Amino acid sequence: MTHFVVQFHNLAGGKEVEYDRHLQGLPGELGRGLIRLQRYRLSNTQFPASTSAAQLYRGVTLFEIDDALLSDRRAILAAQLRVPRETGLLEADRTHLFHIVRHQTSNVSRELAGDAEHLMILMANYMPGMRDEWGAWYDEVHGPEGLGVPGVKACTRGLLADAQLDSEAEQPAAGVVIYRFGTGDFPGVVREFVARATGSSSTGIKWASRSPAVGPNRTTHAFDAVGPRSGTGNRGSTSRHAVGRH
Numbered sequence: 001m002t003h004f005v006v007q008f009h010n011l012a013g014g015k016e017v018e019y020d021r022h023l024q025g026l027p028g029e030l031g032r033g034l035i036r037l038q039r040y041r042l043s044n045t046q047f048p049a050s051t052s053a054a055q056l057y058r059g060v061t062l063f064e065i066d067d068a069l070l071s072d073r074r075a076i077l078a079a080q081l082r083v084p085r086e087t088g089l090l091e092a093d094r095t096h097l098f099h100i101v102r103h104q105t106s107n108v109s110r111e112l113a114g115d116a117e118h119l120m121i122l123m124a125n126y127m128p129g130m131r132d133e134w135g136a137w138y139d140e141v142h143g144p145e146g147l148g149v150p151g152v153k154a155c156t157r158g159l160l161a162d163a164q165l166d167s168e169a170e171q172p173a174a175g176v177v178i179y180r181f182g183t184g185d186f187p188g189v190v191r192e193f194v195a196r197a198t199g200s201s202s203t204g205i206k207w208a209s210r211s212p213a214v215g216p217n218r219t220t221h222a223f224d225a226v227g228p229r230s231g232t233g234n235r236g237s238t239s240r241h242a243v244g245r246h
Contacts, residue, residue: 033069040223098158125215137211151183
């Protein structure tokens with residue numbers, strides 16, 4: 001089983017290279033429990049439902065970690081996440097820990113050389129008492145719909161972990177949904193994503209209505225991959241199916 005650490009941040013001026021050096025050193029500090037990490041910058045391409053002005057942070061680093069790292073080296077992980085703040089590499093940051101309950105990948109396995117990676121991070125809430133319905137809608141309806149858009153590679157859903165790595169960070173979302181894109185035309189993929197949601201796609205595809213289980217105060221932002229990628233990349237058996245419950 002795996003978790004996502006979503007660390008939104010604002011880099012201090014002139015500290016980008018030093019921050020990337022810190023990230024490159026984390027596999028040695030944390031061991032094989034660090035499956036993957038990647039830094040992203042707030043994209044110039046955003047979804048119409050949200051604005052970049054509503055996002056207080058200009059970047060995010062996404063860590064995928066296995067449960068063994070949390071259980072065996074939790075304090076070390078938490079300390080390493082604080083290092084950039086304490087050493088002045090980050091002006092501000094906010095860290096969230098989510099338990100991954102579903103990871104789905106596109107049926108289209110071909111990767112084009114030079115494809116750029118992008119994320120859509122949806123900090124989500126579900127209506128009271130409707131967590132299972134919310135999850136079922138993403139797993140059975142909306143996730144597969146999104147994966148049908150060319151350029152969308154994966155959809156991952158998580159629930160906020162009971163014990164956070166940063167107990168002082170505000171936690172405004174009960175869940176997270178992350179779509180991963182691999183495309184040389186991210187604006188075009190976003191346009192098609194939105195067109196299918198609104199029924200204006202030239203393909204004739206119109207997505208199902210939003211589930212009543214989807215709660216308020218959702219925030220959606222897109223990010224572009226930057227900097228080096230690190231980690232083992234080994235997610236074990238969690239890549240295409242439900243991987244546990246919160």
